[in-house]
Amino acid sequence: MIHVNIQKKLQGAMNEMVLDVDFTIEHGSFVTLFGASGAGKTSILRIIAGLMRPDAGQINMGQEKWFDSEKGIDRKPQERKIGFVFQDYALFPNMSVKENLLFALEKNQNPQVVEELIQIIELEDLQHRKPEKLSGGQKQRVALARALVRKPTILMLDEPLSALDAKMRTRLQDYILKVHKQFNLTTLLISHEVSEVIKMCDRVFMIENGRILKEGKPMEVFANQKLSGKFQFSGEIIEILEQEIICIVTVLVGMNFVKVIADKEEIKTMNIGDKVLVASKAFNPVLQKIE
Amino acid sequence: MIDWQPLILTFKLALITTFLLFILSIPLSYWLAYTKSKIKPIVETLVSMPLVLPPTVLGFYLLVVFSPNSWLGSWIQEYLGIQFIFSFHGLVLASMMYSLPFMVHPIQSGLSGLSSSLTEASYVLGKSKLTTLYKVLLPNIKPSLLTGIVLAFAHTIGEFGVVLMIGGSIPQKTKVASIAIYEEVEALNYDTANVYSLILFAIAFCILLFVYVGNGGYLKRFWK
Numbered sequence: 290m291i292h293v294n295i296q297k298k299l300q301g302a303m304n305e306m307v308l309d310v311d312f313t314i315e316h317g318s319f320v321t322l323f324g325a326s327g328a329g330k331t332s333i334l335r336i337i338a339g340l341m342r343p344d345a346g347q348i349n350m351g352q353e354k355w356f357d358s359e360k361g362i363d364r365k366p367q368e369r370k371i372g373f374v375f376q377d378y379a380l381f382p383n384m385s386v387k388e389n390l391l392f393a394l395e396k397n398q399n400p401q402v403v404e405e406l407i408q409i410i411e412l413e414d415l416q417h418r419k420p421e422k423l424s425g426g427q428k429q430r431v432a433l434a435r436a437l438v439r440k441p442t443i444l445m446l447d448e449p450l451s452a453l454d455a456k457m458r459t460r461l462q463d464y465i466l467k468v469h470k471q472f473n474l475t476t477l478l479i480s481h482e483v484s485e486v487i488k489m490c491d492r493v494f495m496i497e498n499g500r501i502l503k504e505g506k507p508m509e510v511f512a513n514q515k516l517s518g519k520f521q522f523s524g525e526i527i528e529i530l531e532q533e534i535i536c537i538v539t540v541l542v543g544m545n546f547v548k549v550i551a552d553k554e555e556i557k558t559m560n561i562g563d564k565v566l567v568a569s570k571a572f573n574p575v576l577q578k579i580e
Numbered sequence: 581m582i583d584w585q586p587l588i589l590t591f592k593l594a595l596i597t598t599f600l601l602f603i604l605s606i607p608l609s610y611w612l613a614y615t616k617s618k619i620k621p622i623v624e625t626l627v628s629m630p631l632v633l634p635p636t637v638l639g640f641y642l643l644v645v646f647s648p649n650s651w652l653g654s655w656i657q658e659y660l661g662i663q664f665i666f667s668f669h670g671l672v673l674a675s676m677m678y679s680l681p682f683m684v685h686p687i688q689s690g691l692s693g694l695s696s697s698l699t700e701a702s703y704v705l706g707k708s709k710l711t712t713l714y715k716v717l718l719p720n721i722k723p724s725l726l727t728g729i730v731l732a733f734a735h736t737i738g739e740f741g742v743v744l745m746i747g748g749s750i751p752q753k754t755k756v757a758s759i760a761i762y763e764e765v766e767a768l769n770y771d772t773a774n775v776y777s778l779i780l781f782a783i784a785f786c787i788l789l790f791v792y793v794g795n796g797g798y799l800k801r802f803w804k
Contacts, residue, residue, distance in 0.1 A: 366704050376697075379701035435701075
């Protein structure tokens with residue numbers, strides 16, 4: 290269990306903001322920090338990693354104390370044993386993919402783990418390339434693999450998928466879920482994609498202006514946001530619930546969920562994840578496939 | 581037959597100076613690149629002073645400070661057995677000060693130019709500051725290191741005033757090429773002066789060309 294209770298004054302681009310959060314994460318859970326940019330999500334990860342020092346508070350990792358402002362405890366990032374995937378990947382340009390992974394080994398650690406990770410994250414073909422010869426998605430996979438070499442108990446990912454196209458993103462989401470289960474990790478992910486949050490995690494913290502606004506299961510947190518009243522918008526199918534005669538289709542439009550009743554015949558060609566148009570025709574919402 | 585000693589001495593001086601300067605400049609540049617200390621501007625100014633100061637000023641103060649009549653000069657001579665005035669040691673010391681900005685500036689800007697997430701990634705992977713410096717930071721600023729080394733070397737070859745002030749012109753000890761040229765001209769031996777000058781000219785040209793070609797990316801395929 291990880292308990293974080295920290296305060297820090299942050300100097301934002303526009304104004305000063307006080308980061309003040311208090312939360313607990315169960316071991317083995319997959320948690321997303323969700324919110325607009327500048328809300329303080331990255332700062333929270335950096336503080337947990339020890340790359341940024343909070344003004345006050347405590348961070349407890351199970352029985353270990355990582356930070357306690359009153360007792361003057363502040364463990365160095367080197368001693369916290371975390372996996373961190375940076376937004377800009379932060380691969381070492383002077384080392385090949387495999388060397389990046391080997392560099393992460395601890396003293397006396399069996400290098401076998403590097404081979405394993407190369408297999409799990411399917412980097413065999415890339416292992417001798419330098420980072421500059423990799424695409425964004427490939428770099429991200431290497432960064433993920435490298436973060437796991439030390440066998441951390443907690444994996445933190447700072448918006449790892451935002452720079453990738455939709456297809457690559459889905460693939461990487463699957464890799465992240467795979468290692469999350471396989472390595473029994475506690476995972477903390479920053480995202481501002483609702484569909485990603487719903488797919489990946491079991492808890493979400495909604496963060497605004499340095500505070501946790503809401504927390505809970507993704508569906509609960511997002512579902513009671515107000516429905517939009519416009520006539521036509523495009524969205525993504527999140528869920529298709531088949532009833533006896535009809536289907537209830539949940540569509541994500543922007544940040545809102547719209548539940549639309551659809552005919553079984555017309556829903557045949559649609560699947561979860563499809564982009565659709567929700568239009569209101571004389572008060573009957575109609576679904577049309579656009580992609 | 582011209583006397584090769586001044587040229588040999590010049591290159592010996594430049595090599596030793598560059599080597600010692602390189603070792604000294606890495607920690608200094610690292611500190612300058614990452615420190616948040618309030619005295620950073622002062623240190624930066626001191627490092628850059630030789631760029632604007634007449635070399636004779638530097639030479640003059642070195643002469644005063646290390647003269648056997650000063651307490652520091654006599655202390656060093658007595659306890660370390662080194663005499664800095666009119667000796668090769670003095671030339672090396674003076675050259676190091678004089679060429680310091682040429683080594684420190686490229687390395688410092690190279691380090692500052694690296695993304696801070698490289699350092700952070702290395703720390704998060706459990707690596708110490710020293711390991712991070714040698715395995716991650718320095719290998720990624722090779723062009724800056726090369727520039728620093730080459731410029732410091734070239735600049736040491738080209739010095740005159742500071743060397744003359746602290747070293748004088750003792751043959752085989754402190755009479756470097758630039759001083760030899762001056763003396764040959766004074767003695768109206770234009771031919772000899774011309775030979776020295778031409779050699780220095782050619783070498784300086786080649787060295788600078790090497791830097792510009794290297795940093796223009798032409799050498800990248802050999803230097804990676």
